[in-house]
Amino acid sequence: xxxxxxxxxxxxxxxxxxxxxxxxxxxxxxxxxxxxxxxxxxxxxxxxxxxxxxxxxxxxxxxxxxxxxxxxxxxxxxxxxxxxxxxxxxxxxxxxxxxxxxxxxxxxxxxxxxxxxxxxxxxxxxxxxxxxxxxxxxxxxxxxxxxxxxxxxxxxxxxxxxxxxxxxxxxxxxxxxxxxxxxxxxxxxxxxxxxxxxxxxxxxxxxxxxxxxxxxxxxxxxxxxxxxxxxxxxxxxxxxxxxxxxxxxxxxxxxxxxxxxxxxxxxxxxxxxxxxxxxxxxxxxxxxxxxxxxxxxxxxxxxxxxxxxxxxxxxxxxxxxxxxxxxxxxxxxxxxxxxxxxxxxxxxxxxxxxxxxxxxxxx
Amino acid sequence: xxxxxxxxxxxxxxxxxxxxxxxxxxxxxxxxxxxxxxxxxxxxxxxxxxxxxxxxxxxxxxxxxxxxxxxxxxxxxxxxxxxxxxxxxxxxxxxxxxxxxxxxxxxxxxxxxxxxxxxxxxxxxxxxxxxxxxxxxxxxxxxxxxxxxxxxxxxxxxxxxxxxxxxxxxxxxxxxxxxxxxxxxxxxxxxxxxxxxxxxxxxxxxxxxxxxxxxxxxxxxxxxxxxxxxxxxxxxxxxxxxxxxxxxxxxxxxxxxxxxxxxxxxxxxxxxxxxxxxxxxxxxxxxxxxxxxxxxxxxxxxxxxxxxxxxxxxxxxxxxxxx
Numbered sequence: 047x048x049x050x051x052x053x054x055x056x057x058x059x060x061x062x063x064x065x066x067x068x069x070x071x072x073x074x075x076x077x078x079x080x081x082x083x084x085x086x087x088x089x090x091x092x093x094x095x096x097x098x099x100x101x102x103x104x105x106x107x108x109x110x111x112x113x114x115x116x117x118x119x120x121x122x123x124x125x126x127x128x129x130x131x132x133x134x135x136x137x138x139x140x141x142x143x144x145x146x147x148x149x150x151x152x153x154x155x156x157x158x159x160x161x162x163x164x165x166x167x168x169x170x171x172x173x174x175x176x177x178x179x180x181x182x183x184x185x186x187x188x189x190x191x192x193x194x195x196x197x198x199x200x201x202x203x204x205x206x207x208x209x210x211x212x213x214x215x216x217x218x219x220x221x222x223x224x225x226x227x228x229x230x231x232x233x234x235x236x237x238x239x240x241x242x243x244x245x246x247x248x249x250x251x252x253x254x255x256x257x258x259x260x261x262x263x264x265x266x267x268x269x270x271x272x273x274x275x276x277x278x279x280x281x282x283x284x285x286x287x288x289x290x291x292x293x294x295x296x297x298x299x300x301x302x303x304x305x306x307x308x309x310x311x312x313x314x315x316x317x318x319x320x321x322x323x324x325x326x327x328x329x330x331x332x333x334x335x336x337x338x339x340x341x342x343x344x345x346x347x348x349x350x351x352x353x354x355x356x357x358x359x360x361x362x363x364x365x366x367x368x369x370x371x372x373x374x375x376x377x378x379x380x381x382x383x384x385x386x387x388x389x390x391x392x393x394x395x396x397x398x399x400x401x402x403x404x405x406x407x408x409x
Numbered sequence: 410x411x412x413x414x415x416x417x418x419x420x421x422x423x424x425x426x427x428x429x430x431x432x433x434x435x436x437x438x439x440x441x442x443x444x445x446x447x448x449x450x451x452x453x454x455x456x457x458x459x460x461x462x463x464x465x466x467x468x469x470x471x472x473x474x475x476x477x478x479x480x481x482x483x484x485x486x487x488x489x490x491x492x493x494x495x496x497x498x499x500x501x502x503x504x505x506x507x508x509x510x511x512x513x514x515x516x517x518x519x520x521x522x523x524x525x526x527x528x529x530x531x532x533x534x535x536x537x538x539x540x541x542x543x544x545x546x547x548x549x550x551x552x553x554x555x556x557x558x559x560x561x562x563x564x565x566x567x568x569x570x571x572x573x574x575x576x577x578x579x580x581x582x583x584x585x586x587x588x589x590x591x592x593x594x595x596x597x598x599x600x601x602x603x604x605x606x607x608x609x610x611x612x613x614x615x616x617x618x619x620x621x622x623x624x625x626x627x628x629x630x631x632x633x634x635x636x637x638x639x640x641x642x643x644x645x646x647x648x649x650x651x652x653x654x655x656x657x658x659x660x661x662x663x664x665x666x667x668x669x670x671x672x673x674x675x676x677x678x679x680x681x682x683x684x685x686x687x688x689x690x691x692x693x694x695x696x697x698x699x700x701x702x703x704x705x706x707x708x709x710x711x712x713x714x715x716x717x718x719x720x721x722x723x724x725x726x727x728x729x730x731x732x
Contacts, residue, residue: 048588101631105625105628125629125631126627126628126629126630126631126632127631130629131629132625132626132629134622134625134626135622136620136622138620138622138623138625138626138642140623140640140641141645141730142644142645142730151630151632151640152630152631154636155630155631155632155633155636156631194576203626203630207630409495
């Protein structure tokens with residue numbers, strides 16, 4: 047099911063009554079989610095991700111704008127008639143019911159022609175439970191299960207009514223690191239198997255990048271960028287997106303363009319033909335630093351962190367107030383005891399931004 | 410090796426012994442310690458709970474006990490037989506049972522309805538909460554006075570309730586000195602009204618503690634509000650409802666002072682006595698001076714409350730969900 051959001055906006059009255067202006071949680075969202083894709087809705091805490099999800103789900107009504115599922119306008123439909131399955135951050139399992147009863151709960155709500163027989167219900171419940179591999183635990187109560195297992199029950203409960211759209215609100219945030227890796231693969235697998243258009247909300251960029259077909263980056267209620275994870279990473283529209291994606295994060299410098307050349311402090315690092323003289327904010331991805339004795343950029347070496355597969359260099363540069371991080375291959379390791387390290391920058395990994403607006407300056 | 414051992418034992422023998430006694434003393438102390446902490450409570454419970462309980466038991470089997478001479482004829486079940494045949498006791502038993510059976514479910518049900526209402530309204534919630542809680546902090550005698558104004562017939566007026574009844578075309582009823590059902594109605598009405606605030610308080614906080622996400626999840630899954638109430642809300646607050654029912658039963662079985670506030674001290678004459686009232690009358694009332702009968706009646710009440718509570722516990726095991 048294709049999902050289209052049209053100028054979706056949500057305002058809340060300000061809790062502080064002295065301030066008359068509303069709080070805009072979601073501001074003029076317009077985007078289209080293709081059928082059968084897994085979408086990561088990504089942004090820092092409080093940026094309106096969950097509000098967007100709640101509006102798609104029908105738990106909150108938008109102030110203005112429309113929501114379409116395929117050709118159907120669902121904006122004014124109540125949550126239960128939209129055919130969405132939702133997995134809550136806290137899982138929201140009914141604590142007094144067993145796994146089986148929890149998963150069966152949505153089916154028991156069906157009325158009229160949709161009503162299933164007891165056998166059909168049992169079969170559907172078992173199918174959903176098998177899908178998330180909890181069919182061994184059907185008679186347990188949620189309190190007798192681990193966080194990961196509860197998560198699976200929540201997903202099964204959302205899947206059992208065969209929703210048109212599956213929504214996951216921070217599905218992994220209550221799991222420990224190892225389980226999180228495993229569960230996100232699991233979510234990917236289930237989504238592939240069912241082919242249900244899925245939106246999941248997260249503030250963890252790594253999580254979003256690793257399993258999504260597309261990511262939507264939000265900041266303070268505003269849609270910043272939407273695209274395939276790699277595209278968004280390689281080609282951020284603004285400084286916020288560039289900073290939000292990637293671990294270690296992008297290094298940000300104060301730079302100057304003079305005579306078609308880019309200067310970071312005293313170092314002339316790159317040719318930027320066709321750009322007028324101006325100050326710019328320069329972002330360099332950690333993998334954009336190429337250690338080279340003849341390199342144009344000289345940095346003070348602070349530390350070398352060996353992480354097995356590759357090595358991370360922590361260095362400092364006068365044009366950057368915080369330590370910069372570079373990821374290099376182990377062969378390029380600087381000599382022991384070296385005080386400085388020289389880099390050549392890979393042009394594709396260097397992005398220029400307007401210092402005032404943070405907008406990308408394209409070459 | 411052995412030389413070393415012997416040496417150690419020889420040289421430090423004294424210390425080893427003293428250490429051992431120290432260890433033993435320590436162990437004894439750590440066994441006594443918890444009891445020491447409990448002692449103040451145990452002394453009070455012993456004096457004011459355990460001893461009286463046994464005393465009551467003894468009183469209840471002493472036949473023909475005379476409180477002046479402190480003598481009795483023999484031991485047996487006569488006191489129980491007497492109490493169970495005493496028409497005043499049977500009336501008190503009947504009154505108490507009617508009171509319990511009507512007021513516990515009614516007050517819990519009304520409290521639940523009001524709490525649900527309070528939970529779902531947004532505005533003026535605090536105001537209504539305060540209004541509903543006021544009876545809890547109001548003096549019993551003041552409440553009794555209000556009920557007098559509402560129900561009592563005087564030479565000057567028939568009481569507010571009768572004004573209402575006559576206004577809709579009915580005939581005035583004397584609620585305080587009139588027919589049994591009218592008096593029982595006032596008694597139940599009063600009891601429900603008095604116990605309501607506490608129940609509302611407990612239930613509103615129970616409702617507020619239910620995870621909001623459960624309701625959201627249920628809504629997304631298209632659950633009707635009735636089903637949300639019966640399948641989610643009720644089970645989630647069932648421990649609190651159960652608590653209110655048990656304490657409600659016990660409280661209603663022990664009813665006495667409220668009856669005095671409405672019908673005066675001679676409850677037997679009004680036909681509105683309760684078991685506790687009967688016990689009091691046997692001890693200190695006009696017909697007082699019969700501690701043995703009082704003890705027997707008290708133990709019968711105890712047996713009834715114990716039985717009801719056990720039945721409650723049995724029922725709750727299936728229907729109450731602790732999480």
